[in-house]
Amino acid sequence: MKRFLVISILLILSIILISCSQLTGSRAEIDKIFNTRIIAIDKIEDNKVLYTITSKAGIAAEQGQQAVKTTTIITSEGATVFEAVRNMLQYAHKRPHYGHTEFILFGEDTAKDGILPYLDFISRNQEFRYNAKIYIVRELTANSFLEKLNSGDLYLADRLSIIEDNSNKLSKSGRVTLAEALFVFSKENVSTFLPVISIAPTKAGESPSEGKYDMILKDYAIFDQDKLFAFLDDELSMGVNWVKNRILSGVILVDAPDKKKVAMEIIQSKTSIKPYIDENGLQCTISIKFNTNIAETMSTEKIFTIESIDILKQLQEMQVKKDVENILNYAQEKDMDIFGLVSNFVMKYPMMKNELRANWRELFSEIKFKVEVDSNINTTYVIKESATSK
Amino acid sequence: MQQAQNTKDKVSMRQLAMLYIITGFVPAIRFLPSYTALVAEEASWVSPVIAIIPIGITIFFLHKIFSRSKDKSTFDIINTILGKYVGNFMIFIHLVWVLFLLAYYTRLHGERLVSAVFPSINITFFIVIALVVTSFVLRSGATAIARMGEFITPIVILMFIFLTVFLLPKVRIDALLPVYFNDTIPLIKASLGTFSLFSYMVILLMVSTKITGKEKTAKTWIEAGLVYFIMLILLIVMTVGLLGSTVTSRAASPFLIIAKQISILDTIENIEAIVVAMWLLSDAMLIATMALVSLNIMKYFFKLSDQRNIINIMLVFTYIFSLGIASNRFEIDTFASNIIIYFNTIVGFGTPALLYIVGTIRKKI
Numbered sequence: 001m002k003r004f005l006v007i008s009i010l011l012i013l014s015i016i017l018i019s020c021s022q023l024t025g026s027r028a029e030i031d032k033i034f035n036t037r038i039i040a041i042d043k044i045e046d047n048k049v050l051y052t053i054t055s056k057a058g059i060a061a062e063q064g065q066q067a068v069k070t071t072t073i074i075t076s077e078g079a080t081v082f083e084a085v086r087n088m089l090q091y092a093h094k095r096p097h098y099g100h101t102e103f104i105l106f107g108e109d110t111a112k113d114g115i116l117p118y119l120d121f122i123s124r125n126q127e128f129r130y131n132a133k134i135y136i137v138r139e140l141t142a143n144s145f146l147e148k149l150n151s152g153d154l155y156l157a158d159r160l161s162i163i164e165d166n167s168n169k170l171s172k173s174g175r176v177t178l179a180e181a182l183f184v185f186s187k188e189n190v191s192t193f194l195p196v197i198s199i200a201p202t203k204a205g206e207s208p209s210e211g212k213y214d215m216i217l218k219d220y221a222i223f224d225q226d227k228l229f230a231f232l233d234d235e236l237s238m239g240v241n242w243v244k245n246r247i248l249s250g251v252i253l254v255d256a257p258d259k260k261k262v263a264m265e266i267i268q269s270k271t272s273i274k275p276y277i278d279e280n281g282l283q284c285t286i287s288i289k290f291n292t293n294i295a296e297t298m299s300t301e302k303i304f305t306i307e308s309i310d311i312l313k314q315l316q317e318m319q320v321k322k323d324v325e326n327i328l329n330y331a332q333e334k335d336m337d338i339f340g341l342v343s344n345f346v347m348k349y350p351m352m353k354n355e356l357r358a359n360w361r362e363l364f365s366e367i368k369f370k371v372e373v374d375s376n377i378n379t380t381y382v383i384k385e386s387a388t389s390k
Numbered sequence: 391m392q393q394a395q396n397t398k399d400k401v402s403m404r405q406l407a408m409l410y411i412i413t414g415f416v417p418a419i420r421f422l423p424s425y426t427a428l429v430a431e432e433a434s435w436v437s438p439v440i441a442i443i444p445i446g447i448t449i450f451f452l453h454k455i456f457s458r459s460k461d462k463s464t465f466d467i468i469n470t471i472l473g474k475y476v477g478n479f480m481i482f483i484h485l486v487w488v489l490f491l492l493a494y495y496t497r498l499h500g501e502r503l504v505s506a507v508f509p510s511i512n513i514t515f516f517i518v519i520a521l522v523v524t525s526f527v528l529r530s531g532a533t534a535i536a537r538m539g540e541f542i543t544p545i546v547i548l549m550f551i552f553l554t555v556f557l558l559p560k561v562r563i564d565a566l567l568p569v570y571f572n573d574t575i576p577l578i579k580a581s582l583g584t585f586s587l588f589s590y591m592v593i594l595l596m597v598s599t600k601i602t603g604k605e606k607t608a609k610t611w612i613e614a615g616l617v618y619f620i621m622l623i624l625l626i627v628m629t630v631g632l633l634g635s636t637v638t639s640r641a642a643s644p645f646l647i648i649a650k651q652i653s654i655l656d657t658i659e660n661i662e663a664i665v666v667a668m669w670l671l672s673d674a675m676l677i678a679t680m681a682l683v684s685l686n687i688m689k690y691f692f693k694l695s696d697q698r699n700i701i702n703i704m705l706v707f708t709y710i711f712s713l714g715i716a717s718n719r720f721e722i723d724t725f726a727s728n729i730i731i732y733f734n735t736i737v738g739f740g741t742p743a744l745l746y747i748v749g750t751i752r753k754k755i
Contacts, residue, residue, distance in 0.1 A: 006526065009522075126507065129650040131650070177651075179632060179637075182633070183565065186636035186637055350568035351570060351572060353568065
């Protein structure tokens with residue numbers, strides 16, 4: 001009798017848990033859930049928040065035709081992000097779920113005002129994940145960026161995901177997760193960088209296609225605390241990646257003896273930072289070691305000799321050194337430690353932790369940097385000489 | 391009948407140590423990373439090591455007290471050393487404290503699920519489920535709960551190892567260093583967090599009047615302590631190493647946040663269900679163990695022949711007390727960091743120290 005009672009109670013509880021929506025209010029059928037993959041946040045007039053979410057909304061193809069892969073975009077407004085999220089429920093055809101959110105986009109103007117107030121809801125809400133990536137949309141609101149790109153060739157999130165993976169081949173941008181961003185934003189007197197996405201009309205031949213746009217992921221935006229300060233160009237962005245040891249691959253262009261271009265493909269790289277303090281003040285040696293392969297030569301000269309390889313090696317080292325020195329000079333001019341170098345100094349001089357952290361802005365601009373670059377050219381690919389060499 | 395009851399109460403020191411790992415790990419996951427990160431920042435992960443010294447001393451005291459009183463229950467030992475009146479007063483203080491902890495952890499079990507996983511569900515739902523399950527488990531006696539601990543503890547440790555494998559490579563060294571002499575004072579304060587959790591060892595010794603293997607008290611607890619310390623250090627390294635000390639100190643469930651970041655080969659994600667399973671299993675053990683200790687003390691204190699008669703009364707009281715203990719999560723957190731941590735430390739260190747000193751002076755041990 002007792003066993004029967006226990007089994008009955010367990011059965012009743014199980015039935016209640018899976019079917020009673022009054023008791024378990026968060027229950028929802030899977031076909032009624034809007035699995036959000038991108039959220040976009042913009043500040044609009046009256047300090048209101050324009051909140052946009054996207055998810056897949058494929059339309060089945062008719063016989064012999066390709067399926068249209070449009071993305072469903074829902075927008076909402078509110079005085080805060082949370083209010084906008086709730087206001088959306090007044091007309092959203094499905095219940096938004098944020099457990100699969102991969103990308104968080106901020107419009108340029110919103111980023112200039114500071115993104116931390118908008119990140120509060122995302123970092124507080126139990127559905128979001130801290131490995132979602134943050135991007136800054138250049139020259140547009142994040143909402144119009146999504147609207148313009150929703151052409152139907154590919155789901156927006158898939159498109160962004162593919163470009164993000166491909167960006168490793170250039171190392172002119174990168175990915176920054178919510179956890180990484182919050183980590184830096186919580187530090188005093190340290191700046192950070194976030195990747196930038198933008199759009200450009202799709203080119204068909206020499207003229208742009210009507211109403212079609214490409215999504216472009218390149219460059220970094222740098223932040224003074226949580227406010228967008230400036231956009232970096234290609235070379236400065238790559239300089240950031242060299243200093244932060246975030247180079248995965250990439251292209252270095254150098255001149256052959258006949259001034260024609262030779263393209264080197266970065267295969268491996270390693271950056272080490274050695275800070276020290278002496279009678280001359282704060283000093284820092286940045287040592288970069290990298291390997292390349294010769295990916296292409298437009299020169300007709302014989303460049304695959306020991307002497308020529310040595311010259312190419314020196315040229316690529318000079319190119320990298322220039323990129324790194326440029327970004328270091330830029331950061332020092334603006335008094336912005338976007339590399340988090342304070343951590344390197346604090347780790348080496350822990351007794352000076354409080355002093356270094358409190359005065360880091362002033363101290364950073366006084367650091368004397370020494371950049372050391374060492375490289376090796378490993379190999380080339382399936383032919384040893386240029387097909388057109390003399 | 392009495393003989394059957396006695397068999398149900400038999401627990402070995404090794405089983406207690408296993409129970410300790412799981413019951414101590416629940417509050418550690420919730421409280422330790424945030425508390426230590428707030429106090430000791432980057433150095434927080436070293437704080438469990440500092441706690442080894444007072445814990446080692448406590449284990450020494452307990453070994454001296456228990457290894458020579460193999461046939462006596464913890465209550466008998468307290469009464470023998472301190473005398474009937476002072477001893478009973480000490481036991482009564484422990485009863486009040488354990489009843490309070492039972493209500494506190496029952497409430498926290500609900501709060502954690504409501505704030506991290508099921509925000510729209512009434513907290514009473516989880517509290518009632520936990521207490522109903524506890525009611526059934528308690529009727530099986532201390533031996534059954536100890537065996538459950540033996541079974542569940544390795545499962546929880548394996549789950550933790552699994553999460554560690556995927557989280558440890560993501561740890562940022564600059565979030566964990568530097569650790570230097572100027573961190574000594576914050577580290578000592580942060581180590582209080584680890585030590586306060588160790589006080590449950592003293593409480594667990596009241597789980598039964600029939601504890602076997604007392605002659606191996608020191609060896610058993612040192613082994614369990616080592617496993618527990620490694621888990622605590624890994625727990626803090628992973629949370630602070632991934633989120634940074636500032637974000638960790640502000641997070642209500644930092645371990646859940648980092649578990650949500652796990653991605654296996656960019657293919658398998660959303661495995662934080664493992665953390666929720668760990669919570670549920672560990673919470674069930676913690677609540678059942680605290681309830682069992684309360685029952686056992688009450689049985690001794692009120693000279694009851696069978697404690698099963700008061701299970702339901704005690705759990706109804708726990709239900710009411712768990713809801714009335716605080717009006718919101720903020721009050722509970724404030725209470726934990728301002729009162730519980732210190733009282734745990736006093737009970738955890740004070741009781742064995744007092745018993746050892748008085749017992750040595752009165753030549754009772």
